[in-house]
Each structure stands twice: as C-alpha cells, then as structure tokens.
Amino acid sequence: MSRAAVGSMRAHLLLLLVCTTACSATPEVSDDPWTDGKGDGFGAERTIDVVLTEPYCDVCSAEDKTFLSARSPVTRRIVDLIDGAQRTVDIANYTFSVRPIEEAILRARTRGVTIRVAMDAGQQTGDTVATRLVAAGVEVRFVAGGGSPAGLQHAKFMLVDALTLLTGSNNWSSTGTSINEESTIVIRSIDGDPLLGGFTCHFDAIWTNQPASAGACSTPEATFAPSSEPIKMLKEEIARSRKTIDVLMHHLTFDDLVKELAKAAERGVKVRVIVNVADRAEHAGASWDRLLAAGATIRYKQSNGELFQLMHHKLAVIDDRVVVNGSGKWSGSGFFKNFENYVRYRDPRIARPYRELFDRLWMWSLSGASLDASKTASQQHADETHVYFGNLHAHYPANATGIALDDGKALRADATGAMVPVDVGNTPNDAARYAYEYARDEGGMDFLALSPHTSDDGTAEPGDNANMSPGQFEQMTLVAGDVTRNSSGSFVAIAGMEWSTNSAGNHVNVFGSRELAKLEKGRFDLLYGEFLPGREQEGESPIVQMNHPRSFRRSTESLNGNWDQVFDVNLLDITSEADRAKKFNDFGLDDYLPMKAELPRWIAGEVMPDRETVRATLSAVEQASRPYARLFEVLVGRGNEIAHENRENASLMVNSTTGAVERYTRVHSDWDYYLLHGFRTAPTAPHDNHFANWGTGHSTRTGVVATTLTEDALLDAIDARAVYASEDEELVVRAYADKRVPMGGRLVTRNTTANLELFLADSNYTGSFEVVVYGGTIGGEAVREVARRTIAGDAWQTITVELPAVGEHFFYFEISEPSPDRMAWSAPIW
Numbered sequence: 001m002s003r004a005a006v007g008s009m010r011a012h013l014l015l016l017l018v019c020t021t022a023c024s025a026t027p028e029v030s031d032d033p034w035t036d037g038k039g040d041g042f043g044a045e046r047t048i049d050v051v052l053t054e055p056y057c058d059v060c061s062a063e064d065k066t067f068l069s070a071r072s073p074v075t076r077r078i079v080d081l082i083d084g085a086q087r088t089v090d091i092a093n094y095t096f097s098v099r100p101i102e103e104a105i106l107r108a109r110t111r112g113v114t115i116r117v118a119m120d121a122g123q124q125t126g127d128t129v130a131t132r133l134v135a136a137g138v139e140v141r142f143v144a145g146g147g148s149p150a151g152l153q154h155a156k157f158m159l160v161d162a163l164t165l166l167t168g169s170n171n172w173s174s175t176g177t178s179i180n181e182e183s184t185i186v187i188r189s190i191d192g193d194p195l196l197g198g199f200t201c202h203f204d205a206i207w208t209n210q211p212a213s214a215g216a217c218s219t220p221e222a223t224f225a226p227s228s229e230p231i232k233m234l235k236e237e238i239a240r241s242r243k244t245i246d247v248l249m250h251h252l253t254f255d256d257l258v259k260e261l262a263k264a265a266e267r268g269v270k271v272r273v274i275v276n277v278a279d280r281a282e283h284a285g286a287s288w289d290r291l292l293a294a295g296a297t298i299r300y301k302q303s304n305g306e307l308f309q310l311m312h313h314k315l316a317v318i319d320d321r322v323v324v325n326g327s328g329k330w331s332g333s334g335f336f337k338n339f340e341n342y343v344r345y346r347d348p349r350i351a352r353p354y355r356e357l358f359d360r361l362w363m364w365s366l367s368g369a370s371l372d373a374s375k376t377a378s379q380q381h382a383d384e385t386h387v388y389f390g391n392l393h394a395h396y397p398a399n400a401t402g403i404a405l406d407d408g409k410a411l412r413a414d415a416t417g418a419m420v421p422v423d424v425g426n427t428p429n430d431a432a433r434y435a436y437e438y439a440r441d442e443g444g445m446d447f448l449a450l451s452p453h454t455s456d457d458g459t460a461e462p463g464d465n466a467n468m469s470p471g472q473f474e475q476m477t478l479v480a481g482d483v484t485r486n487s488s489g490s491f492v493a494i495a496g497m498e499w500s501t502n503s504a505g506n507h508v509n510v511f512g513s514r515e516l517a518k519l520e521k522g523r524f525d526l527l528y529g530e531f532l533p534g535r536e537q538e539g540e541s542p543i544v545q546m547n548h549p550r551s552f553r554r555s556t557e558s559l560n561g562n563w564d565q566v567f568d569v570n571l572l573d574i575t576s577e578a579d580r581a582k583k584f585n586d587f588g589l590d591d592y593l594p595m596k597a598e599l600p601r602w603i604a605g606e607v608m609p610d611r612e613t614v615r616a617t618l619s620a621v622e623q624a625s626r627p628y629a630r631l632f633e634v635l636v637g638r639g640n641e642i643a644h645e646n647r648e649n650a651s652l653m654v655n656s657t658t659g660a661v662e663r664y665t666r667v668h669s670d671w672d673y674y675l676l677h678g679f680r681t682a683p684t685a686p687h688d689n690h691f692a693n694w695g696t697g698h699s700t701r702t703g704v705v706a707t708t709l710t711e712d713a714l715l716d717a718i719d720a721r722a723v724y725a726s727e728d729e730e731l732v733v734r735a736y737a738d739k740r741v742p743m744g745g746r747l748v749t750r751n752t753t754a755n756l757e758l759f760l761a762d763s764n765y766t767g768s769f770e771v772v773v774y775g776g777t778i779g780g781e782a783v784r785e786v787a788r789r790t791i792a793g794d795a796w797q798t799i800t801v802e803l804p805a806v807g808e809h810f811f812y813f814e815i816s817e818p819s820p821d822r823m824a825w826s827a828p829i830w
Contacts, residue, residue, distance in 0.1 A: 095171045552566070
C-alpha cells in the first residue's frame with residue numbers, strides 16, 4: 001500500500017517479437033498459431049515500455065485529477081521522448097490539451113527538429129493546443145476520416161526519429177493522461193523494422209488525408225483503419241483462443257465480433273468483458289444474449305461523468321499471452337470510417353502488465369446485478385468467490401529401477417505411534433494417485449500439490465538424493481489431471497516440483513509448468529532468467545513459492561547451523577567449513593551482483609559481511625523473481641517428523657530445555673524480512689509430507705480465495721496472492737481495503753488513512769477473535785503492530801489504519817483463536 005506521491009506507475013521493459021512481412025502484406029493464418037510473429041530478425045532489437053495511467057481512484061474527483069495530472073507517467077514519457085528527439089517527430093492524435101507536451105514540442109522546434117502534427121478536424125476551432133501550435137509556426141494538419149459523414153482522425157501515436165514508436169489508447173488530454181484508464185506502449189527498434197514501417201506508412205496516409213490507403217499499410221502484426229484488415233486480425237485471434245479472452249473496451253458495438261466472442265465461449269473459452277457503465281444499454285440484442293448464454297460475463301467500470309472520466313482502453317488479452325491493443329474501438333466507425341490502429345503483440349511478457357491491469361479492473365468493476373443491488377466491489381468479490389483449503393508442498397514415495405525420484409515414504413504411524421507400511425501401489429503413478437486420493441478422501445482437503453525434488457543430474461548431496469525425471473513428471477501430471485476429473489469438482493490435484501537443494505540456495509516450489517526444471521542446482525539466475533521466461537513463452541504462467549526459509553540463527557550461542565545470514569562477525573568464526581560455504585545464498589542471493597562478487601571474500605574471512613551489499617542484492621533478486629514469486633512458507637511443516645494422522649498443529653512444539661509448549665513460525669522473522677526488502681508474497685502453511693498422511697497429519701492449511709475449484713482458478717488466485725496461512729482447517733479469512741482491494745492486492749491512495757475490512761468465520765469455533773494488524777514500509781527496518789482488536793466472527797469488521805507519509809507500505813492481519821490456540825496470517829495489502 002503506498003501513498004500516491006511515491007506510488008508512481010512502473011514501466012515494464014519487455015521484448016517484442018513479430019513476424020516477417022511487407023507493409024502491404026495480407027494476414028495469413030498459420031497452422032500453428034504460435035509459430036508466426038517470431039521470425040523477422042527484429043525481435044532482439046526491439047524493447048517495449050508499457051506505460052499505464054493506473055489512476056488510484058475508481059470514481060475520481062477534481063482533486064484526484066489535479067493530483068494525477070501533476071504526476072502523470074504518460075505525460076512524463078511523452079515529454080522525455082520529444083525532448084530527446086534529434087531529427088523528426090511525427091504526431092497523430094485526436095485531441096490534445098496537455099501544456100507540458102505543447103511546451104516540449106515548441107522546444108524541439110526551436111532545436112531544429114522537424115515536427116509534423118496531424119490532428120482531427122474538430123480541433124481546428126477555438127483556442128486549442130493545435131491552433132496555438134499553428135500560430136507558433138509548427139506544421140499542423142487537420143484531418144477527417146473517411147465515409148460520409150466523415151469519420152475521425154482518431155489514431156494516437158508518435159514516431160520519434162523514425163526509430164521510436166509511441167502508440168496506444170491515450171488522447172493527450174487532461175483526462176487521458178490522468179484519471180482515465182489508459183495505456184501507452186513505447187517501442188524502440190532499428191531501421192527497417194516492418195512494425196515501425198507500418199506506422200510510418202499510416203502516418204503518411206493520415207498526413208495526405210488518404211483514408212483509402214490506410215489498410216494497405218497493414219502488416220500481420222499491425223493493422224490500420226479505415227479498412228477491414230483489423231477485423232480479419234481480430235477474428236483470427238478470437239478463433240485461435242483456447243482458454244481465455246479478456247476484453248477491455250470503450251464502446252464494443254461491432255456485432256460480428258460479439259458473435260465471434262460468443263462462438264469462443266460456446267467452445268469453452270472463458271470470456272470476460274469490461275465496458276463503461278454509461279454504455280450499459282449498448283449491450284443488448286441477439287448477439288449479446290448469445291454471448292451471455294454461452295457463459296461469458298460482463299462488468300461495468302464506474303467513473304465520474306461530470307469530469308469526462310472514462311475507462312478508455314481498447315484491448316483484448318487472449319490466453320494470457322496475446323494482446324491486441326490500439327486506438328480503435330470495436331465499432332463500425334472505428335473499422336470503416338476513422339483513422340485507427342490495432343496492433344497484435346504475441347509475446348506473453350507483453351501480456352503480463354495488461355493481464356494485471358485487467359485483473360485489477362475486473363475486481364473494481366461491477367456486474368449489472370451488483371450495480372442494481374448497490375454492492376461494493378469487495379461485497380461482490382466475497383459473494384462470487386470461495387475459500388478452498390489445501391497443501392502446496394508434499395512428497396510421495398516414487399522410485400524407478402532403484403533410483404529415488406522423490407523421497408516420500410510408504411509409511412505411517414498408527415494409533416500407538418508404531419510405524420506401519422502403507423500399500424501405495426507398485427509404481428510411481430500408483431503412489432501419486434494414492435497420495436492425491438488419500439488427501440481428498442481422508443485428508444478432507446480441496447487441493448494437494450505434490451512437489452517432488454528436482455535439479456540437474458549432477459552429483460547428489462547428502463539428504464538431497466531424490467531427483468524426479470522428466471518422463472515421470474509428465475506421468476505425474478497426467479495422474480493429477482485424471483484424479484481432478486474423477487473428483488467431479490470436489491478436489492484439484494496439482495503437479496508441482498521442488499527445485500534445487502537445501503545447501504545450494506534452499507528450495508523453491510514451481511507450479512504451473514508442464515516442464516520439469518532440470519537446472520543446475522542453486523542457479524537461481526537460470527531459473528528466473530531462462531527457465532521460467534521460457535515456460536511463459538510457451539503459454540504457461542509459472543508461479544514460485546519460497547520454501548522453508550532459514551535466514552537467521554535462532555540461538556546466539558553458536559555460529560554453526562543451517563541458516564543463511566549473519567552480520568557483525570567474521571565468517572571464519574564459523575568452525576564448520578561446510579556451513580560457512582553455504583552462507584548468503586538463499587533463493588539466489590549469491591547469483592546476483594553485488595553479492596556474487598563480494599561473497600568469496602566474505603567466506604575467506606577477508607572482510608566481514610555488510611548489510612548494504614545484502615540489501616542491494618536482495619533488490620536484484622526481487623526484481624528478477626518479481627514476475628513469478630507469489631508465495632512464502634511462514635509455517636513449519638515438520639513433514640519428516642509428523643507421521644501420524646492426528647491433525648497436529650505443527651507450529652506448536654515442546655521446548656526441549658524448559659518443557660513448555662512454544663509456537664514456532666517464520667512470520668515475524670523470515671517473512672517480515674523479505675517483505676521489508678520488497679518481495680510481494682502471500683503466506684502459506686506447508687506440510688512438506690514425507691510420510692503417507694497427506695492432510696491427516698496436520699491441522700494447518702493454506703487457504704486460497706478463488707472463483708471455482710479448478711486448477712486454473714486456483715493458480716489464478718495464487719498469482720493474485722489471494723492466499724493465507726492458517727493453523728486451523730476451516731477458518732475463513734476475507735480481507736479488503738477501501739471496499740475494493742482484496743488481500744494480496746495493491747491500494748494506492750492520497751488519503752492519510754485506509755479502511756481495512758475483515759470477515760472471519762469458523763464453523764467449529766464460537767468465541768471471539770484476537771486480531772492484530774501489522775504494518776511495514778518497504779526499505780524499512782521493522783514490521784510493527786499498528787492496530788489490535790477483539791472482534792466477533794461471522795460479521796464484517798472495519799479497522800482504520802494510519803498511513804505513513806513517506807514510502808510504500810504493507811499491512812497484514814494476524815488472527816488468533818484463543819482456544820484451541822490456533823492462528824492465521826493474511827496476505828498483505830500493499
């Protein structure tokens with residue numbers, strides 16, 4: 001959670017890959033929809049910055065507009081590009097009122113840069129930026145679109161020195177750069193790039209007022225209107241969709257495309273549409289009825305009509321990996337009368353910021369029924385989601401021809417504590433099926449992830465001998481799918497993996513990958529820099545969980561032990577050479593600079609460890625892992641110890657010295673430490689099962705707030721950090737901020753307080769709950785208690801917290817059931 005003064009929107013630096021084509025080529029459908037768009041030789045030359053307005057306010061006020069206008073990332077980027085121009089700037093826009101951009105244009109002209117500005121004909125009257133530029137001697141042309149009556153010059157793009165393209169939905173207006181929901185993409189490339197060539201061609205068509213020439217500028221990846229080329233491209237992409245289509249559109253009125261969306265929904269594609277609430281009446285008729293009957297859902301974005309605030313995007317995200325974005329609405333005038341552009345980006349790394357954008361606006365926007373019932377976004381979300389309980393870290397007995405593929409044991413403790421063998425079948429497939437079905441039938445869980453050990457096939461380390469094979473992982477994945485199908489919506493079996501080793505940087509779990517990570521153990525730079533991006537390129541959405549962290553020693557009496565970081569000592573004071581060599585390497589700390597260069601000197605005792613080096617390196621690790629790291633184990637599993645079926649709270653242990661029962665978690669040690677260093681993770685409760693007691697040995701559960709009990713829905717919820725850790729099997733936790741941001745989300749506000757909403761329920765508990773709100777500042781020194789309440793269950797409670805004036809902050813709930821002494825921790829709200 002951040003104050004807006006410091007919560008500036010991030011630009012995402014990404015690569016764009018497009019296919020070989022001449023400027024006038026006609027799009028063709030490939031037999032393999034993912035082989036095109038990758039072969040023109042320009043992919044490595046292109047970079048992309050995605051710049052989103054992302055206003056923090058849903059229905060914005062005049063004060064919000066003033067605040068956001070002064071801090072607009074879109075205005076800043078446009079001004080920077082114009083100020084950096086050396087030779088030429090060609091601008092096409094519909095409306096233009098931002099003074100700082102006007103001033104940048106005049107500065108460029110004074111420097112001798114050739115400026116051409118093509119504006120819609122409607123801007124030719126009155127005191128507009130365009131007329132002032134004309135008076136200042138800038139070459140401006142006022143252009144109408146095609147047709148009768150004439151359409152609009154509605155394209156919004158800029159070419160700088162012929163090698164940098166800025167394009168998107170943004171008008172350069174006071175609302176378009178502040179309170180509107182908008183996006184701008186900046187593409188840099190080299191001479192000869194066909195994508196830039198298409199936009200150059202289109203600008204020439206606009207500049208010479210030749211609407212009939214626009215379509216001929218189209219490439220397979222960039223299509224231009226007025227023409228039918230954008231419709232062909234959009235129909236291709238909708239027809240290619242396999243899983244999801246998310247449409248974010250200011251005016252969706254083109255009936256043919258509504259029909260195409262309906263066809264996709266009818267073949268099982270999940271279709272979601274967000275439009276402006278003011279356009280609600282547009283979405284009626286036979287095609288819309290067909291679309292909704294096929295299972296598509298539509299929500300309406302609210303805004304402040306008096307300030308002309310809009311959700312102004314014109315984009316679709318298809319299968320979470322393809323984005324079609326541009327200036328044009330999906331309307332007849334957009335396709336056949338206006339000058340417009342519709343660009344297809346096939347790289348899933350491009351899709352990531354737009355996927356996050358859509359998810360945020362889906363959360364904020366309301367269905368027709370919610371609007372009619374005057375529900376808030378949080379009430380709608382709570383009504384439409386469920387809490388599912390399970391375990392995301394478990395092992396099973398898997399051996400093949402004497403080789404250990406995983407290190408679970410076909411053993412279980414009986415009521416007397418004696419270990420007894422368990423018949424899990426004769427093959428690894430049998431054992432995996434047994435584990436999943438036992439977790440469902442005996443453990444009573446909604447989901448289980450088996451996470452067999454994996455790394456490269458090099459020399460094994462003591463205690464880390466098990467190593468899953470790619471072939472058996474594929475078989476386990478098939479078993480998981482079969483168990484899920486046979487469970488008829490009551491259980492989800494997930495095929496995960498636990499990569500690396502304890503000594504080589506600790507373990508992480510990976511979910512959402514169909515390929516096994518056979519990487520050199522400990523090489524987190526390869527995990528984050530190659531393997532996971534490669535899976536994303538193949539259309540997957542991999543997720544990482546940071547397992548059983550051991551950042552600091554629990555006792556100051558000895559320096560020896562299996563923990564990671566220590567300061568104010570010389571590492572030579574660690575008498576165990578093996579322990580000394582394993583320091584400062586958790587989760588890739590030794591794979592990134594500056595630690596990578598400094599660590600050998602620390603281990604050799606030449607210099608003592610310093611906190612600034614660790615801080616800088618953790619920042620690098622966080623940046624590398626940011627697209628994937630979502631979860632952090634905060635409870636202990638004790639899976640090598642708990643072999644019974646007694647549903648034990650693994651957090652409670654007997655102190656061997658005092659005999660007292662004590663709670664041991666990693667919440668206020670490791671998790672707080674990583675949160676303070678900027679890692680945005682949700683807490684989990686692992687079992688780390690190594691005995692045949694999946695779900696019955698532990699009372700602890702990981703709660704996931706999802707729409708349905710399917711693997712896709714669970715992983716989507718985990719990706720959104722809608723997760724909490726609980727020592728109780730049935731405790732329901734729901735948390736929101738300011739009536740629209742769920743736990744795991746990000747709230748940006750210029751207010752000095754935030755209202756946190758909390759709902760708790762446990763069918764087996766009738767008492768009150770003790771709730772503590774903890775808060776911290778990224779880059780700060782400590783997480784501190786900021787509020788404490790005793791609240792009743794089965795009712796919504798509001799806790800108001802003060803927001804510090806400086807920095808980006810986070811808050812999470814710690815919840816206690818005094819009897820039977822069980823606790824839970826929510827995902828933070830940032």
